[in-house]
Amino acid sequence: MIKLQNVEKVYRTSSIETLALNNINLDVKKGEFVSIMGPSGCGKSTLLNIMGLLDEPSKGIIEIGGTRVSSYRDKELAQLRNQKLGFIFQSFHLINDLSVLDNVEIPLLYRESSMKQRRELATEALEKVGLSNRMKHFPKQLSGGQKQRVAIARAIVGRPEIILADEPTGNLDSAMGNEILSILQNLNNDGTTIVMVTHDDAMAKKTHRLIRLFDGAQVL
Structure with a gap:
């Protein structure tokens, strides 16, 4: 689903x-x-x-679902992200002025889905994460764990093939972290490919495979 070949990333300034x-x-x-x-x-x-095609490598090849993306323009990359990828971030990135349901619908706006279809898919996603009773609430009315579940619902609302999660349990206590991991495992059992950045050895051991990095290189 995701293939990287000889990928490098260099950040340059005028002096370093x-x-x-x-x-x-x-x-x-x-x-x-x-x-x-x-x-x-x-x-x-x-x-x-x-x-996740949010940044470009300085060197190397990226393939998503067998498609090499090096020649893609920004608009094509955005469309591919919207169709195939879902993102979960440590800090949730919810919009406080929008209800839970409206937050979850956001990725579907870029697909020009009808309002009816957006509501149906967002409701279904919230049911999967156990928050169907919180659809009309706002982020400030939710706990950290509930906010992360909303973020997961937003990530899966478009039924992506791949979910990329950056420290999804990093801001949560161990009990809530295990609950979030259980949701991710259920999504994976349903066929979704998941790549998760984590600092927690116990969480990593519950996934299929561990990739270790040190100073930008893989530890083999």
């Missing part, structure tokens, strides 16, 4: 050059649940952003 990723080669298969671990600043989030 930083190698964030060094010769990364990965092949995430359909239906896998993969975790990425490593010390702070090792390139985990940079790698996830490149896998």
